[in-house]
Amino acid sequence: MVQTPRIQAVPRSRRWRAAAPLVIAACLLASVPAMAAAPAKPARLGLCAACHGETGMAQIPAAPNLAGQKLDYLREALRQYRDGRRNVPLMRTVIGPVSDADLDELARWYSAQTPSSQGNP
Ligand code: HEC
Numbered sequence: 001m002v003q004t005p006r007i008q009a010v011p012r013s014r015r016w017r018a019a020a021p022l023v024i025a026a027c028l029l030a031s032v033p034a035m036a037a038a039p040a041k042p043a044r045l046g047l048c049a050a051c052h053g054e055t056g057m058a059q060i061p062a063a064p065n066l067a068g069q070k071l072d073y074l075r076e077a078l079r080q081y082r083d084g085r086r087n088v089p090l091m092r093t094v095i096g097p098v099s100d101a102d103l104d105e106l107a108r109w110y111s112a113q114t115p116s117s118q119g120n121p
Pocket residue numbers: 044045047048049050051052062063064066074077078086088090091094095106107
């Protein structure tokens with residue numbers, strides 16, 4: 001009489017043990033896209049960081065914060081400076097004749113940053 005619940009408990013715990021690797025594998029798989037989305041530090045970032053900060057929080061009063069700004073907006077803004085549609089000599093000079101791929105890399109970097117309340121002058 002007492003044995004009945006114990007017999008039922010054994011297969012249930014075996015099922016859990018069998019499922020554990022699947023759960024771990026699912027977690028690992030789920031984390032892959034997040035890792036892939038984190039952009040590598042762009043080679044040209046050093047120059048931008050002087051004014052916009054490495055994490056997109058401005059270092060000088062005249063520069064805007066870029067952290068967490070929409071990717072499409074940043075990409076388009078950079079193209080506009082490069083192509084002269086935004087005629088701001090400072091940013092035009094700094095950007096120079098940069099490729100779409102480089103602009104994209106910079107836009108992705110700043111877009112992926114988290115804005116903070118610190119770093120504003
Ligand atoms: C000497 C300081 C300085 C440097 C260096 C600099 N910027 Fe800027 N950036 C500015 C200023 C000032 C503005 C505002 C210009 C305006 O009024 O449009 C600006 C504007 C921008 C904007 C538009 C933001 C918006 O909200 O519209 C983007 C994007 C940007 N910079 C990206 C960059 C990137 C990427 C680099 C490096 C290649 C860079 N900047 C280097 C000073 C700088």
